[in-house]
Amino acid sequence: MGEATNVTEVPLPQGGTVAVKPGDFRTEEMLLNIGPQHPSTHGVLRVVVRTDGEIILDSQVHIGYLHRCFEKVVENVTWTQVTPYTDRMDYLASMYNNLGYSLAVEKLGDVEVPERASYIRIIIGELQRIASHLMSVGTYGLDVGAITAFLYCFRDREITLRIFEEVCGQRLNYNYIRPGGVSGDLTDEMLKKIDDFIDYFLPKIDEIDNLLSMNGIFIYRTAGVGILPLDLALDYGCTGPVLRGSGLARDLRKDEPYGLYEQFDFDVITGKGEKGQLGDCWDRYMIRVREMRESCKIIKQALAKIPEGKFIEPKLLKNVKVKKGESYLKVENPRGELGYYIVSDGKKGPYRCSVRAPSFCNIAVLPEISRGCMVADMVVIIGSIDIVMGEVDR
């Protein structure tokens, strides 16, 4: 086998030649642009894929189609004016973006947060996590072709959005959590509604499991696909469900608790490779489903012991005084670790505000794990990483 006789050089259209032995089956490679306008790239992601038939040989990720230069914009506004801009990064988890920014400013500015506000932040933050994961799980169903699961998730997400609307008047970009507290109180009625929602929602998670997670074809499509080993995940700086899917129990709510998370009892979900291999798409997907149950647990606890009191110092709604210096603070956003690196020169607004966007870091690993997959798997892998282009491009 493998004699190098009778090798002919065949010229390629793009220049150069390729060696062909007699009896070789050779197929041509094809360059395929997935995106920037494609139903399954979750925004304007563009992946240039080199394929052999349907098998992906190599891929290259192009981003920046949604770039607004958030970091430049916020250099020109005051500390409290930044929050609306943070909303527009990860628009599916705006509350958490607000939270991360507020915590970073509070840390640098030594601002005291009322206890009630901390509880409200946890309740709303976890509710936001549920909403975000519902979106992720639903669109993941859409990616693999199960449209009904998507609508089931949207039906439940709608309820959380109505709660948010009642809380702050907005459905998507909330601007609710501010440096120093939150912009409005949660009334007893709202707390009751959130409580009702959790009671209603817990059985619905089983419904999603029945319909999608444990569906044979779904497992067939996702288990063993896009395997991300732990060392690779760490090397590429993946965090959140993507990292936990590879088996590492890293959750900032447990590891470096912020807010009052150390007082709550919940489990960190990690992938176990039940259906396929550790770190495959099914693991990453399942983490989100299971985390929704943990979020419900946290909300229940927070609702039980939320204290009375103030939700913000009114003067902090105008602006915050921040001393000269810098701080870096990370929170566990639904998509991973959302970090705010804030530099202050002691003036009214940030001198520099840099964001570690979890989707930005997670999507970078895509070429590594999609090599050798099929085009249909590419869609599944992108979905399992769960990106929000608003955050990737900022």
Added chain:
Amino acid sequence: MIFGGTMLSNGLVFARYSLAEWIQGLLGDRLEMIPEWILFPLLMLAGCLVIIGFITVFALFAIWMERKVSAHMQCRLGPMEVGFHGALQTIADGVKLLGKEDIVPRHADKLLHYLAPIIVFAGVFPLFVVVPFSEKILISDINLGLFFVAAVGAVEVVGVIMAGWASNNKWSLFGAMRAATQLVSYEIPLGLAFLTIILLAGSFSMVDIIHQQEGWLSNWFLFHNPFMPIIFLSFFTASLAECKRAPFDLPEAESELVSGFHTEYSGMKFSIFFLAEYAAMYVVCAIAAVMFLGGWSTGIKPLEAWLADSAGNPMREVLSNTVHLVVIVTKSMFLVFVQMWLRWTLPRIRLDQIMHVCLKVLLPWTMVAMVATSAIELCWPGGNMVLTALTIVIWSIPLLWTLKAILDMTVGIFLKFVPSGR
């Protein structure tokens, strides 16, 4: 014999009785003035028009049904504005599609781009020639019926490949390749299922096959022996793949290939693809009903006997035809509903997995079932009550489960309060 093929001449005799009677009533004695050689193409054309009419009406209804079924499965209402519960929505959409600009991409092969939808439709349209609706309401009972279905069904692939190629779009090409792979492979289990039925019925003719299954419900080929349900499931799965319906909708997978082979089609050309898809859905379901579920037979022996005894009783003949029409359409529509049900429940399967399912699951199982069935047919020609009873016992669990699921979906919806959000 001057005019050899019976098929061509058969093809024109739509409803030997109903249509002809109508024409006779209309024209009366003047009919004799029309020479036969003019009547011949006219009737041929009439048959075609009737098929097109049926396809269009069915597609209108099926698209509405698909929307309603999907909507109710997804806790929403679906179209509600145009007509009663949105019944006219499809017509409104059709008008919209007609008014749309017909776009041909630059550098596309214009001729092939234009021909592709026609060929796809031509691969489905002739199938209706052999689809029976009742003893008298059928266009032609070709004595090679099932073989005709297998042959003509293969033409559709060519149109799909043509569409994918001519669009000058990589996604379309992917879709075409997937379609070719999938459709050609799934013809094998489909053919084996045909073969089993031909073996049992001893005929290719649709009417013969139905006549073999008349009498009690237990005469249906589905209950013939414990292996027949395997053949049925295999046939139904393969027919899903042939229709490119979920979970086998890879050629048009919207989340992967945008829209697959019809990405670059708009307006009327697109709606012809759509029409062909829905027509194919009905055809495969009607053929499944004929092959396994007794066709137009009600499954109640005395009723069948009473209906059949229509000598000199024109009213009963009309009644018989009507009942049979309703029965076979109901059976087919139930299977169409199952297709929709699957589509809105299951995720899409991957290309290599589709081949795996075909070659390593369906093919061996169908093969085993076919060999077993022929052995059984050799031992007990014409079926055996014990075997039928055994079939029903063995398959009772999936059968009951299916019944329960259907009851849950129909009656259950009314019993269970679904909170619509707060």
Added chain:
Amino acid sequence: MNILNTLSILAAAPSEATAIWLPVFFWTFALVSVLSSLAVLVVKDIVRCAFLIMSSLSGLAGLYLLLGAEFLAFTQIMVYVGGILILILFGVMLTNREPLLIKRMKATGLVAPGVLAGLILFTAIGYSVCTVDWKVTDQPLPADADTPARIGNALMSDFILPFEMASVLLLVALVGAAMAARRGGAEG
């Protein structure tokens, strides 16, 4: 005359009156076959050539229908249009270097040998058509002339040896194809 009778006669045995349409059908099918075969030679776009082959084969199937060979006609469509043609298209599309550019065929300089081969083939076929003593009969074909049952019986009795040899040949080809595909897969 009752129309019902007319129609049933028409269905079972077409009368002389309808035979007027026979040439129309014959010439349509014949022209489709011949013209598209000619076009295959002339047209430069290889994919269009493949589709023209389809049209030619379908025309042939129509001619078979006119001759009363329904089984043959349907087999023609199923095997050639649904099978072989798809394989040809597959081959053309997969081996095309630039997948979305229409591939033009180049002249290979083999025109003279091609014409020669064609002439030889044509002469051979023409000679055999002219010399073979065809059995001509006025009698209508028996009703079961073309039933699958008769074909099946013939294949299983008189022609069992060629039939089995053909199947062995196909099996060898299948195994060979599987081997070739496997080797290709193992290398790349």
Added chain:
Amino acid sequence: MTSEEILKRLQDQFGEAILGTDDSSLNLTVKVASETLLEISRFCRDDSSLSFDLLSLVSGVDWTDRIESVIHLDSTAHKHHLVLKVDCDHESPRCPSVVEIWNAADWHERETYDMFGIIYEGHPNLVRILCAEDWEGYPLRKDYLMPDEYHGIPNDFQQAGKRPQKYNPRG
């Protein structure tokens, strides 16, 4: 490990190469010389008591006289945090790339290059990531001026009849 312990460990190992700390930062911030960055980074990752296995963020800060390249490191095992800072020249900022140590730095360094123009030496594919490939200037520099037009698309400020001033947002 506490911040002091990390600092001590680094100082013990590298001594002079650790230029100092940044007291205004709330996180442990270590300034290092650009020549030793790679060596220190590799030590931070491989040393079992430090094991900074997760690169969190590579960013830049324009101090108008110099540009800082800032690397935020995390350890998933020890749950501690470290910031490495390298001072770069404002005119032609250059800094060694840490991609070979943490692949995560790839996109972050491209972004910092895109925004500040810091040339990361040794980066495998240092091209713009967020801005268009033919974009001019480095937007996050304090002296950056928005171009008047980009491929015929006029600048909105210009349309409104006013030009953006040099960076001076607070009057």
